[in-house]
Amino acid sequence: xxxxxxxxxxxxxWAGNADKEVIVQPGxxxxxxxxxxxxxxxxxxxxxxxxxxxxxxxxxxxxxxxxRTPADFERTLSPGDELFIMPAVSGx
Amino acid sequence: xxxxxxxxxEERAVYEWQIWVxxxxxxxxxxxxxxxxxxxxxxxLGSVVAYELAAxxxxxxxxxxxxxxxxxxxxxxxxxxxxxxxxPRVESAEQRLKELxxxxxxxxxxxxVSEENAERLVSEADLIVDCAPLFEERFAMNRxxxxxxxxxxxxxxxxxxxxxTTVIPGQTACLSCLFPEKPPEWRxxxxxxGAVSGTVGCIAAMEAIKVLAGFGEPLANRLLTFDxxxxxxxxxxxxRKPNCPVCGEPA
Numbered sequence: 036x037x038x039x040x041x042x043x044x045x046x047x048x049w050a051g052n053a054d055k056e057v058i059v060q061p062g063x064x065x066x067x068x069x070x071x072x073x074x075x076x077x078x079x080x081x082x083x084x085x086x087x088x089x090x091x092x093x094x095x096x097x098x099x100x101x102x103r104t105p106a107d108f109e110r111t112l113s114p115g116d117e118l119f120i121m122p123a124v125s126g127x
Numbered sequence: 128x129x130x131x132x133x134x135x136x137e138e139r140a141v142y143e144w145q146i147w148v149x150x151x152x153x154x155x156x157x158x159x160x161x162x163x164x165x166x167x168x169x170x171x172l173g174s175v176v177a178y179e180l181a182a183x184x185x186x187x188x189x190x191x192x193x194x195x196x197x198x199x200x201x202x203x204x205x206x207x208x209x210x211x212x213x214x215p216r217v218e219s220a221e222q223r224l225k226e227l228x229x230x231x232x233x234x235x236x237x238x239x240v241s242e243e244n245a246e247r248l249v250s251e252a253d254l255i256v257d258c259a260p261l262f263e264e265r266f267a268m269n270r271x272x273x274x275x276x277x278x279x280x281x282x283x284x285x286x287x288x289x290x291x292t293t294v295i296p297g298q299t300a301c302l303s304c305l306f307p308e309k310p311p312e313w314r315x316x317x318x319x320x321g322a323v324s325g326t327v328g329c330i331a332a333m334e335a336i337k338v339l340a341g342f343g344e345p346l347a348n349r350l351l352t353f354d355x356x357x358x359x360x361x362x363x364x365x366x367r368k369p370n371c372p373v374c375g376e377p378a
Contacts, residue, residue: 044286123306124285127260
């Protein structure tokens with residue numbers, strides 16, 4: 036069983052296709068982002084800036100928990116965990 | 128928070144079904160009658176928020192939205208009609224809301240929220256529902272809501288996805304804790320169905336009703352997200368940032 040990264044609609048075009056989910060191997064949150072960068076570099080650039088920091092209009096969640104501190108990024112993801120990418124969107 | 132106003136017999140009859148809600152009752156209805164809500168833009172989200180709050184018996188709505196009705200509004204802006212094309216949106220909204228609830232007091236402002244008017248508009252309300260598409264408007268309202276200690280329901284959507292949270296100043300994460308900056312590539316116009324904005328609008332209206340009447344569990348420090356393609360709903364934990372430039376503690 037692996038880890039599922041949910042790609043939001045605003046980033047799907049960057050991912051180069053309409054995939055809603057990217058399946059990666061278990062590891063840390065940082066490892067999951069590296070795997071995303073390998074598979075969908077454009078989508079990764081929508082999440083992280085050139086220094087590797089998560090962009091300020093994006094939040095990451097593991098299951099229902101916010102990923103914010105360095106320890107959160109080192110957290111080990113277990114098989115079945117889900118990583119949500121949550122960019123800012125608005126009303127209209 | 129609102130000062131309760133006693134109901135008339137006519138109002139008891141109109142709101143009978145919701146007064147049956149066990150932890151709301153007539154005391155909750157009196158609070159809604161005494162309440163004022165600012166709805167920033169009455170577009171796809173705000174039309175439904177305003178309609179539900181008018182139906183629920185909120186006493187006063189302040190509606191802020193510039194511009195005239197366009198054909199591309201009509202897939203989702205349910206207070207706008209074909210016969211109002213080319214005429215001011217807030218006038219269409221006011222007319223339709225008055226048809227539903229002639230007791231409702233409406234302040235129709237033909238402007239979008241800005242740095243210049245945010246202080247005044249927020250001061251007119253007990254609670255704000257942020258339905259605006261531009262982050263400049265949203266950040267201006269968020270700052271004033273925090274300064275004036277007014278709860279603000281933040282709602283947003285894109286495609287079939289949506290996000291909602293309720294900010295209680297001093298207690299919960301504010302919009303700037305969650306998103307300190309706007310997405311650089313954000314566009315005012317984006318893909319969405321009216322059924323998506325309407326779903327978000329109904330949930331946002333229910334958040335406003337709960338906070339104003341003081342019952343239930345609002346989305347405080349929780350970000351409700353959903354994807355109507357898969358019908359997956361998640362309630363994610365969020366938190367205040369101690370160094371938030373808007374709501375953080377001064378150094």
